[in-house]
Amino acid sequence: MASIEDKKLRRLSRRELLKLAPVVAVGAFAVTRWQDGLVGRGVRLSDWASGLLFRRHHPAKTFSDADVVPFEKFPYNGYDDLDPGVDLDDWTLTVAGNVRHPGEYTLAQIQALPKVRQNTRHVCVEGWDVIGSFGGARISDFLSLAGADTSSRFLTVECADDYYESLDMATALHSQSLLCYEMYNKPLDRGHGAPLRLSLPTKLGYKSAKYLTKLTVANVLGAQRGYWEDQGYSWHAGL
Amino acid sequence: MASGAQAGAPEAKPEERIRLVTAAYEHPWAIRFTHWLNAAAVFVLAASGLRIFRAFPSFGAKIPEHDLVNIPKALTLGGWLGGALQWHFTFMWLFAGSGVLYLAYQLLSGHYKTVLFVARDVKGVWPMARHYFLFGPKPGVTEPYNPLQKLAYTATVLCGVASFLTGLVLYKPVQFSWLAWPMGGFHWARIWHFAAMCGFLAFIPGHLIMVVLHGWSNFASMLTGWKRDPEYLSRRSTP
Numbered sequence: 001m002a003s004i005e006d007k008k009l010r011r012l013s014r015r016e017l018l019k020l021a022p023v024v025a026v027g028a029f030a031v032t033r034w035q036d037g038l039v040g041r042g043v044r045l046s047d048w049a050s051g052l053l054f055r056r057h058h059p060a061k062t063f064s065d066a067d068v069v070p071f072e073k074f075p076y077n078g079y080d081d082l083d084p085g086v087d088l089d090d091w092t093l094t095v096a097g098n099v100r101h102p103g104e105y106t107l108a109q110i111q112a113l114p115k116v117r118q119n120t121r122h123v124c125v126e127g128w129d130v131i132g133s134f135g136g137a138r139i140s141d142f143l144s145l146a147g148a149d150t151s152s153r154f155l156t157v158e159c160a161d162d163y164y165e166s167l168d169m170a171t172a173l174h175s176q177s178l179l180c181y182e183m184y185n186k187p188l189d190r191g192h193g194a195p196l197r198l199s200l201p202t203k204l205g206y207k208s209a210k211y212l213t214k215l216t217v218a219n220v221l222g223a224q225r226g227y228w229e230d231q232g233y234s235w236h237a238g239l
Numbered sequence: 240m241a242s243g244a245q246a247g248a249p250e251a252k253p254e255e256r257i258r259l260v261t262a263a264y265e266h267p268w269a270i271r272f273t274h275w276l277n278a279a280a281v282f283v284l285a286a287s288g289l290r291i292f293r294a295f296p297s298f299g300a301k302i303p304e305h306d307l308v309n310i311p312k313a314l315t316l317g318g319w320l321g322g323a324l325q326w327h328f329t330f331m332w333l334f335a336g337s338g339v340l341y342l343a344y345q346l347l348s349g350h351y352k353t354v355l356f357v358a359r360d361v362k363g364v365w366p367m368a369r370h371y372f373l374f375g376p377k378p379g380v381t382e383p384y385n386p387l388q389k390l391a392y393t394a395t396v397l398c399g400v401a402s403f404l405t406g407l408v409l410y411k412p413v414q415f416s417w418l419a420w421p422m423g424g425f426h427w428a429r430i431w432h433f434a435a436m437c438g439f440l441a442f443i444p445g446h447l448i449m450v451v452l453h454g455w456s457n458f459a460s461m462l463t464g465w466k467r468d469p470e471y472l473s474r475r476s477t478p
Contacts, residue, residue: 002469006258013463019268020462023275026333029283039322042329053414060413073302123412126320127295127429128304202413232321234328239413 043234050236056170060201060239063119063131071184074132076191077124077205079227083190084161084211091195097156097217100147107195110179113137113145117185118176120201122208123239125228134199135182140173148217156218157198160211165198165226167207171238176201179212204237265383265466269344273337274461277399280334281443283316283326284402285436290315290323298430331406338399353383356393360386380470391442398438405432 028034076082092104117135124130143150150173156166171177180199181188188194193210200208206228229235266274289310296306317323345351363386369375371387378385384392408419408428422428450458460466 002261002263003259004262006260009260009262009465009467013459013465016268016271016463016465020271020275023272023279026276026279039325039329042332043325045332046328050411053411055414058414061416069300073300075301077301121412121425123425124295124301125324127291128297128301129425130301228321232325234324239411 043232047234047236050234050238051168051170054168054170054202054236054238056174060120060176062176063121065119065133067131068119068133068184069130074122074130074183074192075124075128078191078210079163081161084159086160086190086194086211088195093196093212094214095146095216096214098149098152098219099143099217102146105142105146107181109145110137110142110196111181113141116176116178117182118178118201120176120199122199122201122205124205125233125237133184134178134180135185136178136180136196136199138175139177139179139198140175142179142215143172143217146215146217150217152217152219154218154221156216156221157209157212158214158216159209160213163209163211163227164224165207165209166221166224166229166235167200167203168236171200171202174200174202180208202239204234204239206233207237260467261469262465262467263383263469264464265460265469266464267344267348267350268464269340269348270350271461271464273341273344276333276337277341280330280337281439283330284334285440286314286316287323287326287330288436290317291320291327292433294320298426298433331410334399335403338403342396354389354392356386356389360389363387364390382471383469391445395439395442398435398442401431401435402439405429405435 029038092106093110094104096102114137115135116138117133119131119133121129121131139155140150143155150169153169154166155169155172156164158164167177178199180193180197181195183189183192188197193212196212197210198208198212206226224230225235226233229237290312293310293312293315295301295304296308296310297304298307299305315323317326345354363378366375366378367385367387370377404418405422405428407415408422408425409432412419412425412428416425419425419428422431456467
């Protein structure tokens with residue numbers, strides 16, 4: 001059973017060793033100038049899988065008021081300026097792209113849509129999470145108001161600071177995706193994005209842009225996909 | 240290299256002599272292939288995971304934040320949170336892919352019987368541990384893997400499965416909310432994910448020390464599959 005000719009064993013061993021050759025391909029990740037391209041592909045693969053895993057009618061968990069953290073413990077976590085100096089009295093939301101009614105929308109028009117109040121978990125890419133209270137209009141209701149072509153692929157947003165974001169349409173149409181104008185039953189304060197922000201319980205926190213100024217319904221994303229995404233974060237960021 | 244039993248006509252010249260050696264094909268291709276892929280993946284996932292953890296080195300609340308440890312940057316991979324996430328989201332595929340291939344092979348081939356720690360191995364753990372750690376007598380070796388090895392390998396595979404499942408919950412807590420429940424919820428998934436990595440890291444030094452102690456032939460068998468002079472095939476059980 002166990003005796004074998006030495007030469008034959010050496011030949012067999014060599015052949016078996018060669019069969020491991022594919023493993024050497026992983027070494028490509030050690031080449032500095034290939035690294036960005038390779039891990040970038042890995043993120044795109046993950047984003048593609050994230051899109052497949054997303055279920056449009058599967059809700060994120062909602063919580064009772066007792067589970068919500070106190071307002072002071074909900075981090076502002078701005079990436080830069082917590083007050084970009086928005087003129088709240090003259091603020092309007094510009095709507096553009098594949099919509100029948102482009103133009104300027106007032107906060108009153110958004111507040112006239114059915115109001116949703118939900119306690120959901122805000123998950124930060126850094127690793128912390130916090131349950132907060134959010135109120136606003138469904139993005140899907142607002143898109144109907146604007147006559148958006150919801151067969152378009154993306155919704156992009158611009159902000160009063162230089163932040164910008166883009167979402168897949170499936171997430172934009174999710175019933176928990178909000179144009180949020182209240183937190184903790186009070187109008188948004190400046191640190192949380194007054195007067196209007198996104199609240200997306202099915203996405204990582206960096207997708208929920210603050211200080212919204214413009215929405216665009218689009219089929220193509222330009223070079224600007226999102227403030228953090230353009231520096232290397234995952235674009236889909238679906239939870 | 241270990242010498243083997245020699246057989247051959249006495250009058251033959253040394254170079255023509257047929258040299259017989261004792262050897263066993265211990266590690267099938269699938270095991271060797273997935274072993275090395277996993278070794279690379281675990282290294283990258285642990286190092287990039289530590290960089291991700293550095294972004295919020297706590298398991299508590301964001302406000303107030305109590306950092307547990309300051310992980311030295313030199314131990315991490317990715318440079319910044321976004322870079323580390325790219326490595327993590329790339330190598331998670333390699334880890335999961337090789338893990339599934341490994342488990343499928345073990346189960347379908349029946350090879351798992353040689354390495355899976357089962358009830359009858361329990362009584363052999365202490366004598367083996369006493370030999371390794373307290374210089375006790377060496378128990379007789381009759382199987383490719385001794386009970387302590389089986390325990391270590393089985394526990395490590397369980398850590399791998401735990402890493403995968405907790406990682407899935409961290410990555411997609413909304414889509415896999417049902418999976419978060421047995422872990423104690425989303426918040427605990429991050430703690431278990433970290434604990435599973437600690438389990439891996441605890442295994443590796445012991446594993447490497449044993450590899451060094453058991454010499455070249457044993458190490459080479461994880462490359463070629465063939466092991467010369469395996470102890471469990473020798474007639475006398477070395478005291």
